[in-house]
Amino acid sequence: MFRRETARSLHAFHHRRMKRQMSAQRPLTRLLSVAKRFRGARSGNVAIIFAFALVPMVLATLGVVQYGLAISLRTKLNAIADAAALQAVSNPAMLTYVNTGATGQANATAMFNTQAAAVKEGKVSSLNVNVTASGATTTSPGALTATVSYTATLTSLLPGLLGSTFTSVSGTSTATATLPTYVNFYLLLDNSPSMGIGATAADITKIGSVNGGCGFECHSPEATQGNYPGYTTGYVSGASNRLDALKTAVQLIIAQAQGEMVSGQYKFAVYTFNNSVTKLSGLTANLNQTSSDVGFANQSGGIQLPTTDQGTQIADAVQWLTQNAVTSGSGNGTQASPFQFVFLVTDGVEDHAFGYQPGSYDTLTSPVGSWYGTPYASVLLWSPVCANLKSKGATVGVIYTTYINVGGLQYTDMVAPFASNIAGALQNCASSSSFFFQASDSTALQNAMQALFNNALQQAAHLSQ
The missing domain is CATH 3.40.50.410 (von Willebrand factor, type A domain)
Known part of the structure; x- marks a missing residue:
């Protein structure tokens, strides 16, 4: 009888001991599991990386936008310069030159300024319109050549950071026409x-x-x-x-x-x-x-x-x-x-x-x-x-x-x-x-x-x- 009770007691003792050991291991396991999950999580890294990348990304985006505006400004002003150069050597301009000696420089300048004022992307800072007549040769009565050169500025989206990047554009257009042949x-x-x-x-x-x-x-x-x-x-x-x-x-x-x-x-x-x-x-x-x-x-x-x-x-x-x-x-x-x-x-x-x-x-x-x-x-x-x-x-x-x-x-x-x-x-x-x-x-x-x-x-x- 004693032996049976003793055996039962020993079995219960070992059971309780093992239970206590398992209970002691659960917090550690949970901690290890959490540690593994933290180590595997990347949300914190993305936030840090995004924070560091945000400034250059914004600058790059603004730079692209400003570059596009500069291209648009240059394209429009080039078209106006082409038209002004062609006007300076047009048939009416040549006829005026033949009859009076006056070139179409003034009219071409006025035309460029009037059309450029309507361009919203920027402002012309300098303009040079030059019309010259080449002399006659043994086979040619000569020609009128018009050159229109300009520089224009575009307001910077972030002056302190972008400075003058993509804020200045320039262009030159030339047109030549043979004078009337007699x-x-x-x-x-x-x-x-x-x-x-x-x-x-x-x-x-x-x-x-x-x-x-x-x-x-x-x-x-x-x-x-x-x-x-x-x-x-x-x-x-x-x-x-x-x-x-x-x-x-x-x-x-x-x-x-x-x-x-x-x-x-x-x-x-x-x-x-x-x-x-x-x-x-x-x-x-x-x-x-x-x-x-x-x-x-x-x-x-x-x-x-x-x-x-x-x-x-x-x-x-x-x-x-x-x-x-x-x-x-x-x-x-x-x-x-x-x-x-x-x-x-x-x-x-x-x-x-x-x-x-x-x-x-x-x-x-x-x-x-x-x-x-x-x-x-x-x-x-x-x-x-x-x-x-x-x-x-x-x-x-x-x-x-x-x-x-x-x-x-x-x-x-x-x-x-x-x-x-x-x-x-x-x-x-x-x-x-x-x-x-x-x-x-x-x-x-x-x-x-x-x-x-x-x-x-x-x-x-x-x-x-």
């Missing part, structure tokens, strides 16, 4: 009898129906060897000839010149020729007068067909123009020294019949055409007369009004022997292939004249750059 145009126009051919195939037929089958308004159907009564037929009602088409072609380029010119930029002189040269309109910038002198298609006045056969002496006409009209060489495109262009419009046939006037450059070249066995016609003797003209620096443009076979001795005997050589001789007279055109009817003639004029303007613009 050009003299000399028109040497064939008004010999053969320019009386019908302007179109339909016109040739209409004229021939009342002229014994001949499509030339200038030819009398009674013309025979030893019996040439002159031009008795006259103009055929309802028909146009090449001279009418030539009038229209010249009027077109005069109108174009009037629409594009500054005062006195383009001058025209108009001469006609058959066996001699006639000044129809002297060199002038009064293009209204030139237009009146040329006249209009199917109207009296201006360029007219002759009333008698006076022949056609092209080479002598070109030489006369060189000696008496184009008296100075081609210049640099300035008002005092313009470029020189000569337009020769002809059917290319040298005709020494009837009213022929002996000249220095009237030699007929083989093969020749004949009138009842007498040699009278050949192609243009382009050398040396065309070379003489081009040696002055003038650009020579040629329009060949194609000589059409309309039947009769006027073509078969007088022209056919050398017809295939006409275009080549005239092309040799032109300064280049871009200044040579052929025209077989009124529309082609008008198109050729406009193309020739446009090529001249393009070449003048190219020379002046």
